[in-house]
Amino acid sequence: MIEVRFHGRGGQGAVTAANILAEAAFLEGKYVQAFPFFGVERRGAPVTAFTRIDNKPIRIKTQIYEPDVVVVLDPSLLDAVDVTAGLKDEGIVIVNTEKSKEEVLEKLKKKPKKLAIVDATTIALEILGLPITNTAILGAVAKATGLVKIESIEEAIKDTFSGELGEKNARAAREAYEKTEVFEL
Amino acid sequence: MPIRKVMKANEAAAWAAKLAKPKVIAAFPITPSTLIPEKISEFVANGELDAEFIKVESEHSAISACVGAAAAGVRTFTATASQGLALMHEILFIAAGMRLPIVMAIGNRALSAPINIWNDWQDTISQRDTGWMQFYAENNQEALDLILIAYKVAEDERVLLPAMVGFDAFILTHTVEPVEIPDQEVVDEFLGEYEPKHAYIDPARPITQGSLAFPAHYMESRYTVWEAMERAKKVIDEAFAEFEKKFGRKYQKIEEYKTEDADIIFVTMGSLAGTLKEWIDKKREEGYKVGAAKITVYRPFPVEEIRELAKKAKVLAFLEKNITIGLYGAVFTDASAALINESEKPLMVDFIVGLGGRDVTFNQLDEALEIAEKALKEGKVENPINWIGLRWELVK
Numbered sequence: 306m307i308e309v310r311f312h313g314r315g316g317q318g319a320v321t322a323a324n325i326l327a328e329a330a331f332l333e334g335k336y337v338q339a340f341p342f343f344g345v346e347r348r349g350a351p352v353t354a355f356t357r358i359d360n361k362p363i364r365i366k367t368q369i370y371e372p373d374v375v376v377v378l379d380p381s382l383l384d385a386v387d388v389t390a391g392l393k394d395e396g397i398v399i400v401n402t403e404k405s406k407e408e409v410l411e412k413l414k415k416k417p418k419k420l421a422i423v424d425a426t427t428i429a430l431e432i433l434g435l436p437i438t439n440t441a442i443l444g445a446v447a448k449a450t451g452l453v454k455i456e457s458i459e460e461a462i463k464d465t466f467s468g469e470l471g472e473k474n475a476r477a478a479r480e481a482y483e484k485t486e487v488f489e490l
Numbered sequence: 491m492p493i494r495k496v497m498k499a500n501e502a503a504a505w506a507a508k509l510a511k512p513k514v515i516a517a518f519p520i521t522p523s524t525l526i527p528e529k530i531s532e533f534v535a536n537g538e539l540d541a542e543f544i545k546v547e548s549e550h551s552a553i554s555a556c557v558g559a560a561a562a563g564v565r566t567f568t569a570t571a572s573q574g575l576a577l578m579h580e581i582l583f584i585a586a587g588m589r590l591p592i593v594m595a596i597g598n599r600a601l602s603a604p605i606n607i608w609n610d611w612q613d614t615i616s617q618r619d620t621g622w623m624q625f626y627a628e629n630n631q632e633a634l635d636l637i638l639i640a641y642k643v644a645e646d647e648r649v650l651l652p653a654m655v656g657f658d659a660f661i662l663t664h665t666v667e668p669v670e671i672p673d674q675e676v677v678d679e680f681l682g683e684y685e686p687k688h689a690y691i692d693p694a695r696p697i698t699q700g701s702l703a704f705p706a707h708y709m710e711s712r713y714t715v716w717e718a719m720e721r722a723k724k725v726i727d728e729a730f731a732e733f734e735k736k737f738g739r740k741y742q743k744i745e746e747y748k749t750e751d752a753d754i755i756f757v758t759m760g761s762l763a764g765t766l767k768e769w770i771d772k773k774r775e776e777g778y779k780v781g782a783a784k785i786t787v788y789r790p791f792p793v794e795e796i797r798e799l800a801k802k803a804k805v806l807a808f809l810e811k812n813i814t815i816g817l818y819g820a821v822f823t824d825a826s827a828a829l830i831n832e833s834e835k836p837l838m839v840d841f842i843v844g845l846g847g848r849d850v851t852f853n854q855l856d857e858a859l860e861i862a863e864k865a866l867k868e869g870k871v872e873n874p875i876n877w878i879g880l881r882w883e884l885v886k
């Protein structure tokens with residue numbers, strides 16, 4: 306079983322990202338589960354969401370404490386939250402940032418096995434006209450983890466957002482997929 | 491062909507309601523159940539469900555509207571949680587006393603004060619004496635299936651009692667999982683067209699419903715409600731069997747897991763059963779003789795099944811997300827009553843867990859196991875109630 310933890314801020318769509326990742330894996334025949342940790346929801350507050358992916362039915366219902374993959378939607382969270390808390394030794398961290406690999410690593414309390422960075426905010430602003438990075442970052446997740454194909458991410462996005470909005474968000478994911486830099490550490 | 495989709499339990503419940511084709515839905519939004527009436531109102535607005543959606547000003551009115559509609563002779567549905575269910579309290583007795591087969595979905599949530607929107611079972615457990623049947627779902631598929639089964643049992647002539655189906659707040663209501671949506675035709679076959687047996691408006695047959703009963707009749711009325719709930723036990727088994735035949739998914743009042751050679755059997759309800767089974771596998775690998783049992787039907791209480799379960803264990807350990815203030819957890823208390831006249835019975839311990847959404851982790855289950863093991867070794871239980879995962883430093 307693969308466990309993914311998303312860190313975002315209220316309004317950025319971390320919960321939707323977790324759900325879309327689950328649906329993409331479901332489309333590839335996997336068993337999935339995705340859920341939010343509901344705190345006091347308000348725009349801008351740190352938000353956590355989770356996705357589990359497995360080849361057999363998923364029974365466990367606890368939150369995720371030792372993720373295989375951590376996805377950070379908002380670069381400012383690196384200063385506010387210990388995003389690598391409980392990360393497995395073989396863990397992967399994916400960060401939306403305009404900063405360099407070195408600058409990101411400096412802020413992480415635990416060094417991951419693999420780090421992926423992408424400037425999802427710029428991609429989202431260019432394609433969607435809004436700094437909502439949840440769909441773009443999923444392109445980076447597909448690239449860095451190989452958990453799901455980018456095509457499945459695109460399909461799940463189009464299933465979640467209808468019409469032109471779906472097309473644009475799928476394009477943002479594809480663009481991020483192509484621009485993501487992955488570093489083995 | 492049934493469709494498989496990824497969805498939240500709230501959506502699964504709305505789909506179940508749509509498949510059951512109620513004619514009247516009355517609901518008032520409340521966290522974490524709001525999405526259920528929201529989704530149903532979409533079905534109605536899109537013409538996918540031919541029903542009257544009544545917007546009301548409170549939960550008291552929501553259930554009252556369902557009582558009125560059911561008494562007029564149609565299938566009804568509503569959904570609520572927590573304070574909303576508490577506000578319905580007096581009408582719940584009326585729905586049962588009038589023998590109206592209303593079905594209601596509950597996103598199981600803690601009660602105030604302090605205000606808390608997260609999961610425990612205090613809301614439905616507190617309604618256990620109202621005459622409503624109670625089903626608890628482990629996952630989103632069960633939420634959908636149990637709503638269909640609830641209609642089947644509630645509307646059976648031998649029962650005619652309302653039913654609530656509970657699924658854990660957020661842990662299920664807001665969690666997406668794969669869910670199979672059954673074919674409408676098969677659901678139609680399973681449930682049949684609703685034909686009111688006793689409560690309906692017909693000018694050719696004027697009747698009074700829910701009127702005054704003097705001491706000469708009230709007690710008989712209460713007896714027949716109790717008796718109907720007793721009869722429901724058999725009807726539920728029949729409905730489970732027919733459901734399995736039609737849809738291929740098996741339900742039991744109590745589902746056992748690795749109980750055959752177990753010394754300690756942990757008993758729980760709802761989504762915690764999933765975590766528990768996963769933990770049991772781990773403990774089995776470590777050499778512990780432990781098993782699990784999931785109570786799917788809490789009212790009527792599965793007395794016979796508890797007795798059978800008790801024969802298999804040296805210790806029965808209850809994990810429950812509720813507390814009867816002044817005694818123990820309700821499930822432990824009910825199971826104790828079921829076993830009281832048995833000549834041989836296991837030791838019994840009660841664990842209060844996960845109140846107000848506290849995550850029930852493997853560490854907490856380990857803590858419970860340690861206490862249950864101690865009882866097993868010493869052959870006695872001094873104090874049956876244990877609060878697990880409590881932050882003792884905050885309550886000293």
